[in-house]
Amino acid sequence: MSCPRQSTAQPIAAVPLHRLAHARSGDKGERINIAVxxxxxxxxxxxxxxLTEASVQALFEHRGAFRVTRYHLPKLDAFNFVIDGVLxxxxxGSLNLDGHGKxxxxxxxxALAHVPYDFALAHGLLDDKTA
Amino acid sequence: MTQTIGIGCGAGFSGDRTDAPIAxxxxxxxxxxxxxxxxxxxxxxxxxDAQMARRRDPSAGFEPLLAEMLRPVLADCxxxxxxxxxxxxxxxxxxxxxxxxxxxxELGIAKxxxxxxxxDDLTADLPTLPRSPWEGEPEGSTIPLDKVVAxxxxxxxxxxxxxxxxxxxxxxxxxxxxxxxxxxxxxxVFGWAADDWDKLASGILAGHLLECGAQVTGGYFADPGxxxxxxxxxxxxxxxxxxADGSIIITKPNGTGGLVSERTVKEQILYEIHDxxxxxxxxxxxxxxxxxxxxxxxxxxxxxxxxxKPATDSYKxxxxxxxxxxxxxxxxxxxxxxxxxxxxxxxxxRRRLSRRELAVRSRIDLIxxxxxxxxxxxxxxxxxxxxxxDVRVRxxxxxxxxxxxxxxxxxxxxxxxxxxxxxxxxxxxHVERIKTxxxxxxxxxxxHAVEWR
Numbered sequence: 335m336s337c338p339r340q341s342t343a344q345p346i347a348a349v350p351l352h353r354l355a356h357a358r359s360g361d362k363g364e365r366i367n368i369a370v371x372x373x374x375x376x377x378x379x380x381x382x383x384x385l386t387e388a389s390v391q392a393l394f395e396h397r398g399a400f401r402v403t404r405y406h407l408p409k410l411d412a413f414n415f416v417i418d419g420v421l422x423x424x425x426x427g428s429l430n431l432d433g434h435g436k437x438x439x440x441x442x443x444x445a446l447a448h449v450p451y452d453f454a455l456a457h458g459l460l461d462d463k464t465a
Numbered sequence: 466m467t468q469t470i471g472i473g474c475g476a477g478f479s480g481d482r483t484d485a486p487i488a489x490x491x492x493x494x495x496x497x498x499x500x501x502x503x504x505x506x507x508x509x510x511x512x513x514d515a516q517m518a519r520r521r522d523p524s525a526g527f528e529p530l531l532a533e534m535l536r537p538v539l540a541d542c543x544x545x546x547x548x549x550x551x552x553x554x555x556x557x558x559x560x561x562x563x564x565x566x567x568x569x570x571e572l573g574i575a576k577x578x579x580x581x582x583x584x585d586d587l588t589a590d591l592p593t594l595p596r597s598p599w600e601g602e603p604e605g606s607t608i609p610l611d612k613v614v615a616x617x618x619x620x621x622x623x624x625x626x627x628x629x630x631x632x633x634x635x636x637x638x639x640x641x642x643x644x645x646x647x648x649x650x651x652x653x654v655f656g657w658a659a660d661d662w663d664k665l666a667s668g669i670l671a672g673h674l675l676e677c678g679a680q681v682t683g684g685y686f687a688d689p690g691x692x693x694x695x696x697x698x699x700x701x702x703x704x705x706x707x708x709a710d711g712s713i714i715i716t717k718p719n720g721t722g723g724l725v726s727e728r729t730v731k732e733q734i735l736y737e738i739h740d741x742x743x744x745x746x747x748x749x750x751x752x753x754x755x756x757x758x759x760x761x762x763x764x765x766x767x768x769x770x771x772x773x774k775p776a777t778d779s780y781k782x783x784x785x786x787x788x789x790x791x792x793x794x795x796x797x798x799x800x801x802x803x804x805x806x807x808x809x810x811x812x813x814x815r816r817r818l819s820r821r822e823l824a825v826r827s828r829i830d831l832i833x834x835x836x837x838x839x840x841x842x843x844x845x846x847x848x849x850x851x852x853x854x855d856v857r858v859r860x861x862x863x864x865x866x867x868x869x870x871x872x873x874x875x876x877x878x879x880x881x882x883x884x885x886x887x888x889x890x891x892x893x894x895h896v897e898r899i900k901t902x903x904x905x906x907x908x909x910x911x912x913h914a915v916e917w918r
Contacts, residue, residue, distance in 0.1 A: 364603060405740065405741050407741055409755060412731065414738060414741055422840065429791070429826065429841055431837050437838070463691055
């Protein structure tokens with residue numbers, strides 16, 4: 335899970351976003367949105383750095399995503415991603431078992447965030463909390 | 466003047482837990498303030514299904530689980546003056562009203578006053594209505610009018626307000642914007658004007674939080690070890706307490722499972738939201754950018770900061786189109802070398818579809834290796850070759866006609882004898898599909914009506 339690496343500044347840990355944030359997917363037609371919420375407000379900068387419009391589009395490019403728009407909602411410690419073209423036919427036309435794209439929030443949460451090693455250690459981000 | 470009303474939600478989609486309304490109604494009955502039960506049972510898929518059902522049987526086409534949902538709570542709702550507002554009418558609101566009256570007879574209670582909101586069904590008028598594209602559709606998409614099964618506008622809440630003003634115990638609608646199921650009762654009780662945008666925004670936000678039922682009270686939320694939910698088998702469905710000034714508290718019935726926390730509420734605030742500054746509904750445009758949540762006590766969360774902007778001059782319309790047939794066939798492999806046998810099966814299926822020149826769109830999943838994250842071409846599966854020991858091969862095909870789809874799925878069954886070693890558990894199913902496309906229609910071209918039973 336963690337792999338500290340040397341840099342000129344300080345060691346960095348690669349942490350799955352799943353440890354920093356929770357998320358929910360919704361759909362309308364060919365468009366899905368994935369809202370991502372920081373478990374703690376101080377995680378926000380690392381989530382913001384890991385999930386750019388370009389990096390999110392890359393996660394869904396294989397399915398035809400052609401546009402990603404990111405909105406920041408500081409009062410909710412959240413980012414909302416609107417992803418176009420990802421459902422390959424939408425809920426009524428898809429061949430995918432999950433035509434709604436309900437499960438896609440967890441694809442996004444499987445991306446890696448790069449967090450200062452000491453910060454990750456202090457917040458318990460290097461422990462496996464999953465059941 | 467009444468200062469607070471309670472609105473409970475007993476269903477968040479067609480197929481929801483049918484015993485969920487019971488605890489909600491019991492909690493609402495214990496309150497002294499005006500109370501409403503909403504049942505939201507209509508999605509893009511559900512309305513399409515309902516249109517299909519009505520094509521097969523003109524007396525069908527409304528929520529199929531309606532009787533099962535209402536039977537345990539109808540008498541209590543009427544006794545405690547908990548008025549019911551529901552889009553359970555789907556493609557046949559009059560049919561749903563008829564069922565409710567029959568149910569009252571069956572239960573031996575006085576006939577409730579049922580109002581039906583009509584006007585969302587634009588099927589007959591669609592060819593001549595002025596239409597413009599909806600922003601979420603791919604550019605240049607057009608509506609093939611020869612394939613249209615139905616067209617339904619997302620109406621605003623005015624029909625519901627009119628029905629409640631007229632004394633309805635139960636309001637049955639077809640397609641209305643989901644938050645309108647809550648906004649209608651709020652405008653009826655508090656007398657909010659149709660252009661009091663910030664108040665309307667609060668009502669829309671309350672409705673938006675309620676409309677998916679358990680999704681704000683611990684459903685679609687649990688992630689063991691990180692986000693745990695108590696008693697997930699007994700989740701209490703939500704109740705919103707809304708005041709005349711538009712303040713909102715989200716809670717749930719006592720003695721139920723699930724949870725209402727800042728996290729559950731935040732996740733639902735942004736559910737199916739695109740631009741958070743402009744959530745377009747027919748009654749107002751909701752701006753969520755200043756919305757905040759605050760825990761008040763256990764399972765009680767206050768939601769503040771909704772702001773409204775004037776409604777647009779068009780309705781969103783869902784057009785349902787004949788969509789051909791979907792076929793699915795599956796077969797499983799387990800144990801040593803299972804993934805390789807499953808991959809051989811998948812490769813052989815592709816060759817068989819090609820050899821038989823079956824004109825289908827297809828995809829093959831390797832469930833247990835790669836499925837729902839993958840694209841139709843299987844690029845993730847191709848990049849993740851491993852040694853999975855329990856893999857289910859799933860072929861999905863799409864074609865305009867039933868026979869072609871059945872020929873394709875037959876190839877999965879044939880794998881039992883002609884495929885790799887140890888293939889078992891083959892199944893297939895076929896469904897006729899309706900596809901949907903959205904467009905915009907000017908409000909001036911659409912009118913609603915309230916029909917009394």
